[in-house]
Amino acid sequence: MGQITLQGVQKSFGPVHIIKGADLDIADGSFVVFVGPSGCGKTTLLRLIAGLEDVTGGAILIDGRNVVDVPPAKRGLSMVFQSYALYPHMSVRGNIAFGLKMAGIARDEINRKVESAAATLNLTPYLDRKPRELSGGQRQLVAIGRAIVREPKAFLFDEPLSNLDAALRVQMRLEVTRLQKQLGTTAIYVTHDQVEAMTMADKIVVLNGGKIEQYGSPLELYEKPANLFVAGFIGSPKMNFVTGDLARQQGATTIGVRPEHLKVERDGQGGWHGTVSVAEHLGSDTFLYVDAGPQGMLTARYIGELDLHPGDKVSLIPDPARIHRFDDSGKSIHA
Amino acid sequence: MATQQTQLLARTLLTPAVALLFIWMIVPLALTIYFATLHYNLLDPGSESFVGLENFRYFLTDPAFLASLQNTLVLVGSVLAITIILGVPLALLLDQQVVGLSIVRLMVIAPFFVMPTVSALVWKNLLMHPVSGLFAWIAHLFGLPAIDWFNDAPLFSVILIISWQWLPFATLILLTALQSLDEEQKEAAEMDGASAISTFIYITLPHLARPITVVILIETIFLLTVFAEIFVTTGGGPGLQTTNIAFLIYSQALIQYDVGSASAGGLVAVVLANIVAFFLVRIVGRNLEA
Numbered sequence: 095m096g097q098i099t100l101q102g103v104q105k106s107f108g109p110v111h112i113i114k115g116a117d118l119d120i121a122d123g124s125f126v127v128f129v130g131p132s133g134c135g136k137t138t139l140l141r142l143i144a145g146l147e148d149v150t151g152g153a154i155l156i157d158g159r160n161v162v163d164v165p166p167a168k169r170g171l172s173m174v175f176q177s178y179a180l181y182p183h184m185s186v187r188g189n190i191a192f193g194l195k196m197a198g199i200a201r202d203e204i205n206r207k208v209e210s211a212a213a214t215l216n217l218t219p220y221l222d223r224k225p226r227e228l229s230g231g232q233r234q235l236v237a238i239g240r241a242i243v244r245e246p247k248a249f250l251f252d253e254p255l256s257n258l259d260a261a262l263r264v265q266m267r268l269e270v271t272r273l274q275k276q277l278g279t280t281a282i283y284v285t286h287d288q289v290e291a292m293t294m295a296d297k298i299v300v301l302n303g304g305k306i307e308q309y310g311s312p313l314e315l316y317e318k319p320a321n322l323f324v325a326g327f328i329g330s331p332k333m334n335f336v337t338g339d340l341a342r343q344q345g346a347t348t349i350g351v352r353p354e355h356l357k358v359e360r361d362g363q364g365g366w367h368g369t370v371s372v373a374e375h376l377g378s379d380t381f382l383y384v385d386a387g388p389q390g391m392l393t394a395r396y397i398g399e400l401d402l403h404p405g406d407k408v409s410l411i412p413d414p415a416r417i418h419r420f421d422d423s424g425k426s427i428h429a
Numbered sequence: 430m431a432t433q434q435t436q437l438l439a440r441t442l443l444t445p446a447v448a449l450l451f452i453w454m455i456v457p458l459a460l461t462i463y464f465a466t467l468h469y470n471l472l473d474p475g476s477e478s479f480v481g482l483e484n485f486r487y488f489l490t491d492p493a494f495l496a497s498l499q500n501t502l503v504l505v506g507s508v509l510a511i512t513i514i515l516g517v518p519l520a521l522l523l524d525q526q527v528v529g530l531s532i533v534r535l536m537v538i539a540p541f542f543v544m545p546t547v548s549a550l551v552w553k554n555l556l557m558h559p560v561s562g563l564f565a566w567i568a569h570l571f572g573l574p575a576i577d578w579f580n581d582a583p584l585f586s587v588i589l590i591i592s593w594q595w596l597p598f599a600t601l602i603l604l605t606a607l608q609s610l611d612e613e614q615k616e617a618a619e620m621d622g623a624s625a626i627s628t629f630i631y632i633t634l635p636h637l638a639r640p641i642t643v644v645i646l647i648e649t650i651f652l653l654t655v656f657a658e659i660f661v662t663t664g665g666g667p668g669l670q671t672t673n674i675a676f677l678i679y680s681q682a683l684i685q686y687d688v689g690s691a692s693a694g695g696l697v698a699v700v701l702a703n704i705v706a707f708f709l710v711r712i713v714g715r716n717l718e719a
Contacts, residue, residue, distance in 0.1 A: 146616050167622030179613035183635040192631070193621035240621070 095157050096247035096280030097122045098143065103152035105138055112138045114304040115152065120248075120282065120297075125274050128284045129291040130301035131327070136284045137252055139301070143282065144173050144250050156247060167196075172241035173250040176257065178233045180225040180240075186212070187221045190239045197244075211243040214273070231262045238273070248280035255290065267294060288328055292316075300324050322424040325350050331381060333418070334392045346419035346427055353395035355416040358382060358408055365411035368392065373402050384408060464692035471686035484693035493669050493677055494694075498701070501673040504588055505652045509645055511592040516599030516644070517637065521629075523600065524607045534604075541597040549661035552590045553579070583663050583671045590658050595651075599644045606640035607633070642713045649709060653702050674698045 098120040105113040112135045120126050128136040141147045143154055145166035153160045161169050172193070180189050187208055194204045212218045215235045225233055234254060241249050251270070255263045271294050274281045285291055291298050292312045300307040300315065300323070308320040312328075319325035325333050333350045341349045359365070368386030380400040386392045394410055402408065419427040468480045488494060523534055540548065556563045557578040565575035578586040610633065618628045656675045659665060665672035665680060672680070678698060682691030 144620065146619065166620050171620070173617070173620050175613045175617060177611060177613050179611060179617035181614060181617075181632060181635075183638070184631075192618070192623070196622040196624075196627060240617075244621075 095122055097155075097157055098248060098280065098282070099153075099155040099158075100139075100143075101153040101155065103139070103142060103154060104150045105135075105142055105147060106150045112304050113142065116306050118299065118306065118309060120280060123278045123280055124296045125271070125281045125283065125294060126297050126299060127291040127295035128282065128299045128301055129286065129288055129327075130307075132286060134301040135304040136286075136299075136301045140173075140250050140252055140282060140284045144171055145169050146173075170247040171250055172244050172246040173252065174234075174237045174241050174254045176253045178225075178237040178254075178257075180233060180236055182225055185222050185224060186217060186228070186236050186239075189225065189236055190243050193240065193244045207243050208239075211239045214242070214276075215239050230258050231266060234258065234266060235269075238270070242273070242277065242279075246279065248282060249274070251281065251283040253284055253286070255285075256287075263290075270294065288330065292328070298328075300327060302327075318426065318428070319418065320426055322348065322350070322420050325418055325420070325426075331393045331395065336389045336392075338388065340389065341419075344417065344419055347422050348420040348424070350418040350420065351412040351416065353381070353393040354397075355413040356392065356394040357411040357413065358394050358396050358400060358402075359411060360402070361407055361409070363409070365409045366392065367407070367409050370402050370404050370406045370408060372404060373400075375399060382408070384410060386410065461692045461695055464688055465696055467689045469687075469689040469692075471688060480689070484689045485697070488681070488690050488693045488697060493672065494697075496669045497672045497674050497677040500584060500669075500671065501653065501675075503584065504591070504655065504673055505649055507588045508592050508595055508652055509648055511588070512595045512599040512648065513641055513644060515592075515596055516603050517634075517641075519596070519600045520603035520607050521633075523604050538597045538601055540594055541601075543594070545594065545657040546661055548594055549590055549658040552586075552593075553662045557586060579663050580667060583667060587655075587658055587662060587671050590662065591652065591655060594658075595648055598648070602640050602644050603637060606637055610636050645713055646709060649705065653698075653705065674701065 098118075100116050100118040103113055103116045104111070116139060128139060130136050138147065142149050145161070145164065149162050152162075154162055156169060156171075181192065184192065190208045190211055191204050194207060199207075208221075209218070212221055215238060217232070217235055217239055220228060220232060220236075225236065228236065237254065254270070255266050258266060267290060270283075283290075283294060295312055297309060297311055298315055299309050302323050308315060308324045310318075315324060315328045319328060322335070326335070329352055331353050333352050334356070335348050335350050337348050341347055357365070366386045366389050368384040368389070370382055371385045371391070372383040374381040374383075377399060378397070380396040380398070380402070382394045382396065382400075382402060384392045384394060392410060394408075421427050465484050466479055466481060467477050468483070469477050519537065523530070523537065527533070543551075554562070557576075559565050559575045559577040562575075564578070568575045576582070614632055615628060618632050623631065654675045655673060656679065659671050659673065659676050660679075663671040665676045674694070675698070678691050678694040681687050681694055
């Protein structure tokens with residue numbers, strides 16, 4: 095079991111409010127990703143759940159029990175750190191076994207558990223090596239091994255893949271997702287990378303300035319962003335925002351269209367007219383940065399290759415069903 | 430970029446410095462070896478004659494030699510033990526966030542900057558003096574008799590003074606090492622359920638193994654040749670109780686004016702230092718390998 099509930103959790107460092115009241119329900123066995131820009135409080139929120147920081151207010155419930163006064167080790171959670179935080183003088187075996195040893199478990203039992211965890215992660219050949227003799231990906235696996243061997247109620251991941259190179263990150267992303275599904279343990283994963291968030295999560299928590307902006311499944315966030323911030327943060331390239339008369343005609347202060355929902359036509363009639371200022375040809379996609387006069391700079395994404403160059407005139411036709419409308423306060427208007 | 434030309438140039442430019450260093454080292458060594466084979470007493474000028482290894486036999490069979498060797502080892506070992514056993518907790522304390530920490534740190538480090546002669550004089554005359562010393566005054570406050578430190582516990586007193594001087598050094602090195610300990614490692618240990626003591630034993634102490642090795646190696650080099658503190662406080666006495674090898678050689682040369690025997694003693698000290706260094710590197714040097 096690993097059901098985690100946050101009720102009005104607050105955290106201040108002196109006069110600075112980092113978390114301004116977070117309410118969240120994390121279902122048992124789900125994979126929840128905290129995502130947001132730097133300094134939004136996502137790591138702090140994770141550390142509050144872990145118990146590495148004390149809450150200023152509110153309650154954290156794990157399986158219905160308030161744990162704000164429970165020390166980290168007794169919360170039944172385990173954490174994978176950004177720097178891996180492996181114990182450098184211990185072998186891989188010693189690293190994975192440390193938590194069990196501290197819990198006073200018998201040596202036979204420890205060995206059995208360590209070996210089964212190592213087998214799950216394909217670490218068996220490396221059990222007697224020191225962390226410095228391992229590659230970055232292997233170290234990450236050891237850190238994960240240290241987390242799973244304690245059979246926690248939930249895993250907490252603090253940007254665990256940010257130190258790996260791009261190719262390895264994709265591979266480890268799959269590995270972590272696979273493992274979590276296989277074990278069926280609740281996981282909370284902090285990242286600033288929205289691709290990681292979209293691909294790994296069952297549910298995403300978008301944080302900004304210490305507040306939860308939206309909590310929902312990846313596609314919910316993509317299709318129905320609650321406000322301007324979420325709309326701009328989720329999706330790459332960023333959503334285009336247009337204000338002024340065009341928005342007012344739609345009954346909104348701001349309207350947003352994703353680059354992939356703008357149809358590009360050469361010298362077309364309808365839509366918004368503009369001049370290509372930069373064209374990025376990726377082969378699979380073409381990204382166009384179009385100077386559309388009163389609408390400002392717009393980004394359009396075309397699937398496949400489109401033979402356009404800077405200076406070419408184009409018209410961009412937004413998909414009417416995919417226009418997002420926002421009111422004065424930035425909230426979404428749903429028809 | 431090591432072409433033949435640059436190599437030649439580099440060697441040519443290095444030669445004067447290397448040659449100077451070599452001469453600087455080899456001339457005193459050669460002269461010492463030469464003197465060690467002579468009967469050479471300053472009180473008996475003009476009587477220099479070759480005596481072979483007689484000076485070595487004389488120095489090594491002198492009962493003062495074994496006594497001073499023992500004193501040297503006791504002194505080095507005790508100071509090492511005291512500075513490390515006290516240095517670790519002191520460094521742990523200084524690693525905490527407390528108000529006024531920078532001043533506390535400065536005061537803790539200060540003894541290391543005091544000249545050995547000065548600190549020995551301060552300890553001898555202001556602190557340990559049986560009549561006018563601070564310790565005697567404190568003893569009187571409690572109605573106890575004053576301790577005549579340099580008569581009753583001479584070697585211990587010297588060890589105390591030298592430990593006081595070297596404790597800041599050990600603390601400083603250990604403190605910098607503590608500050609380089611990854612915070613996330615301690616948090617990982619906390620998540621793993623380690624208590625403060627377990628964290629210290631399993632995480633902090635192994636992390637300190639290398640700096641402790643550095644402290645042992647550096648302190649040993651300097652402690653083998655301690656001289657000023659002994660010269661100022663006890664003059665090697667009472668009897669031979671605080672005479673170490675360095676002081677014995679000094680007394681051979683400048684109290685007994687026996688240059689030949691002192692030179693032989695100097696060479697014995699070089700060999701002894703090398704033996705100690707050899708074992709030290711074998712025992713603790715493993716920690717220095719990356």
